[in-house]
Amino acid sequence: MLTKLCHIIVDFFIREDIVSEEQREIYQYGVELSVSTLIGLFLVLAIGAFSGRFIECVIFYIVFCLTRAFCGGFHAHSHLLCKVTFICGLILVLIMDLVLNNIESYYWFVLYLYSLIIVCAFAPVDNPNKRLTSYDIKRCKIISIILMVVWLVVMILFYSFDSKLYHIVALTLFFVANLMLLGKYNERGKTK
Numbered sequence: 001m002l003t004k005l006c007h008i009i010v011d012f013f014i015r016e017d018i019v020s021e022e023q024r025e026i027y028q029y030g031v032e033l034s035v036s037t038l039i040g041l042f043l044v045l046a047i048g049a050f051s052g053r054f055i056e057c058v059i060f061y062i063v064f065c066l067t068r069a070f071c072g073g074f075h076a077h078s079h080l081l082c083k084v085t086f087i088c089g090l091i092l093v094l095i096m097d098l099v100l101n102n103i104e105s106y107y108w109f110v111l112y113l114y115s116l117i118i119v120c121a122f123a124p125v126d127n128p129n130k131r132l133t134s135y136d137i138k139r140c141k142i143i144s145i146i147l148m149v150v151w152l153v154v155m156i157l158f159y160s161f162d163s164k165l166y167h168i169v170a171l172t173l174f175f176v177a178n179l180m181l182l183g184k185y186n187e188r189g190k191t192k
Contacts, residue, residue, distance in 0.1 A: 002039075002079045006031040036079055043087055053094055056168045060090050063151060063172040070143045072125035073179035074186060089179075093171040101167070105159065108170040112155060115173035116148050118180055125183040148173075 010027050013019045019027050041061065048057030064086075076082035100107075124140035126132055132140065151169055158166035 002032060002035060003028075006035055009035075032079070036082070040083060040086055043083065044090060047087070047090060047094075051094065056094060056097065056165065057090065059165055059168045060093055060172050063169055064089070064176060067119075067144070067147055067151070067173065067176045068179070070140045070147060071119055071123040071176060071180055072127055072140070073176065073181075073183040074125075075127055075183065085179075089175045093168065093175055096171050097164075097167045101164065108167055109155070111170040111174045112152060115170075115177040116152075118177035119144050119148050122180050122184055125180050 006028060009031050010019070010024055013027060014021055014024065044057045044061045045054070048054035051057070074085070076085055123144035124132060124137060151173060155166040155169050158164070158169070
């Protein structure tokens with residue numbers, strides 16, 4: 001459905017001479033990516049508004065999107081499955097934060113450490129739809145590790161200011177790390 005909607009938008013761009021027919025595939029991909037991103041952002045903000053956990057949802061979105069962009073991981077076969085996985089992940093992070101809210105602080109940093117180990121060992125997980133060059137692999141690995149250091153600093157700052165928002169950072173990184181493992185598992189299964 002999303003692909004059809006984006007196809008209509010690109011057809012309009014071509015009819016209005018905004019883009020040429022030769023550029024259709026590029027614009028189709030770009031429009032799909034933009035619309036999909038906007039849908040994801042809208043869903044996160046809506047869940048945040050309805051749940052009363054708006055800041056937590058914004059933090060999830062920022063940490064998830066930035067980290068995933070360089071770490072890679074599981075890729076769904078459709079836009080719908082992608083959004084369902086994303087939203088289920090958000091809801092799971094919010095529920096886990098509520099359920100585990102009173103555990104000792106160091107457990108949250110253990111979750112972070114688990115995520116750091118996965119990122120250092122496997123990032124970036126290759127996407128079968130867009131293979132990475134050796135330069136891209138090195139660049140994404142370095143950026144992934146830098147991001148993990150940034151998230152640790154963010155967690156420490158939240159903790160220092162007595163804000164439990166560091167829970168959301170740790171849980172989001174845990175979710176990303178497990179998507180990376182799932183992506184590695186799927187990649188391994190396809191090569192056999």
